[in-house]
Amino acid sequence: MKIRIWGARGSIPTPSTTDFVTSRYGGNTTCVSVEIPGRMVILDGGSGLRNLGLALVERGVPVKADFFFSHVHWDHIQGFPFFVPSFMKGNEFTLHGAVHERETGVVGSVLENALRGQQRSLNFPIQLADMGAKLVFEEVGAGATVKLAGISSHLTIRTVELNHPGGCFGFRIEEHGTAGESGSFVFATDTEHFAEVNPKLQDLARDGDVLLYDAQYTEDEYDGKKGMLRKGWGHSTWRHGLREAAKAKCKRLLLTHHDPMHDDWTIARIESDARREGAKIGVAVAAAYEGLEFEL
Ligand SMILES: [Zn+2]
Ligand SMILES: [Zn+2]
Numbered sequence: 001m002k003i004r005i006w007g008a009r010g011s012i013p014t015p016s017t018t019d020f021v022t023s024r025y026g027g028n029t030t031c032v033s034v035e036i037p038g039r040m041v042i043l044d045g046g047s048g049l050r051n052l053g054l055a056l057v058e059r060g061v062p063v064k065a066d067f068f069f070s071h072v073h074w075d076h077i078q079g080f081p082f083f084v085p086s087f088m089k090g091n092e093f094t095l096h097g098a099v100h101e102r103e104t105g106v107v108g109s110v111l112e113n114a115l116r117g118q119q120r121s122l123n124f125p126i127q128l129a130d131m132g133a134k135l136v137f138e139e140v141g142a143g144a145t146v147k148l149a150g151i152s153s154h155l156t157i158r159t160v161e162l163n164h165p166g167g168c169f170g171f172r173i174e175e176h177g178t179a180g181e182s183g184s185f186v187f188a189t190d191t192e193h194f195a196e197v198n199p200k201l202q203d204l205a206r207d208g209d210v211l212l213y214d215a216q217y218t219e220d221e222y223d224g225k226k227g228m229l230r231k232g233w234g235h236s237t238w239r240h241g242l243r244e245a246a247k248a249k250c251k252r253l254l255l256t257h258h259d260p261m262h263d264d265w266t267i268a269r270i271e272s273d274a275r276r277e278g279a280k281i282g283v284a285v286a287a288a289y290e291g292l293e294f295e296l
Contacts, residue, residue, distance in 0.1 A: 004292070009029050067095045172205070211252070218238075
């Protein structure tokens with residue numbers, strides 16, 4: 001499967017300026033594509049989704065894809081109104097998201113409520129129902145596994161509930177071919193660590209090839225030694241990412257959900273610290289950036 005990062009920023013898009021450069025790692029919020037011949041999966045619809053949409057339009061063929069939304073915080077859905085393929089008749093998208101009542105008074109598909117709400121006429125000129133493409137909502141719960149067939153292999157997408165205000169799914173995507181499993185990718189952003197490793201994440205990431213993990217804060221930021229105390233905000237640090245990856249025997253750790261207060265220089269420093277510590281325990285570390293593409 002081919003994986004591409006379209007957005008690795010957390011919380012809010014962070015454009016590069018002369019004083020605050022973010023062009024190396026990118027300023028768009030979370031979006032990742034996973035593709036095998038005959039099937040595309042899109043993880044989250046942050047502002048990075050806009051560029052993925054433009055790339056799909058370039059291909060000039062009808063687009064069919066399955067979205068999986070970790071949760072509906074704004075930075076994970078805000079790209080959807082700017083996803084050009086969803087305005088084009090003949091395209092078809094299945095939108096997988098949480099079922100259960102995560103907010104008082106919201107019953108039914110949390111995802112559908114959030115996407116419709118985001119495009120109410122007060123917020124956006126074109127409503128979800130008028131977008132042109134066929135949009136099908138599929139509810140998915142924690143612990144579920146969805147199987148999607150490609151041409152010569154299939155993907156399985158397994159969900160677990162992570163530790164984040166309002167709830168958030170982590171996903172494990174595996175490709176299974178006729179010659180056996182060829183790769184596993186674990187998507188775990190918007191999750192706060194516990195004192196010990198998170199058993200649910202351990203289960204999800206066990207022996208995985210790549211763990212994409214929420215490393216929004218440095219240890220000092222999280223502990224409030226630098227700025228506000230961030231405990232309870234639902235995000236984690238690269239040190240905890242390393243601990244999760246090492247314990248789960250995951251070979252590679254990719255840091256993501258970069259804090260909007262972190263410019264390229266800060267992220268590069270975090271990356272080099274994490275890489276050095278990772279090398280001591282046999283985990284290869286890198287910071288995710290927009291445009292990063294790899295095959296598993
Ligand atoms: Zn987020
Ligand atoms: Zn969130």
